[in-house]
Amino acid sequence: MTNDKLDNLARIGQLKAEPATEEEIAGLLRSGTVRLVDAKNESLSQESRFDLAYNAAHALSLAALRHAGYRSENRYLVFQCTQHTLDLAAEQWRVLDAAHRKRNLAEYEGDIDVDDQLLDALIRVADLIADKLEK
Secondary structure, eight states: OOOHHHHHHHHTTSSEEOOOOHHHHHHHHHHHHHHHHHHTOTTSOHHHHHHHHHHHHHHHHHHHHHHTTEEOSOHHHHHHTHHHHSOOOHHHHHHHHHHHHHHHHHHHHOOOOOOHHHHHHHHHHHHHHHHHHHO
């Protein structure tokens, strides 16, 4: 799969061009799918559901990037590349951006204030990503 935007990111060192194995992609898809199912479990705390949904979205987005033949060490960039790997619309990408910022506040500053609306949107976008990967 050739994508000029991804090629340019690799050229400037933001991505690394590297073929993926089928096992790697299958593992990422499995990880993302399991986490997404668990994120929908309303008996869990909102914080746990958010963490599961965020990590599901990341694993699925990374599967798309790896399928395209690239690797990134930067979680934010993995999400940003969904515009090119999955043709994700700007409004969906903005949900991933907001979730990433929320996740960083929780991880690095201990600010764990989960918003129902963001959690629901994150689950919807992760579902959309999973659907796009099935095609």
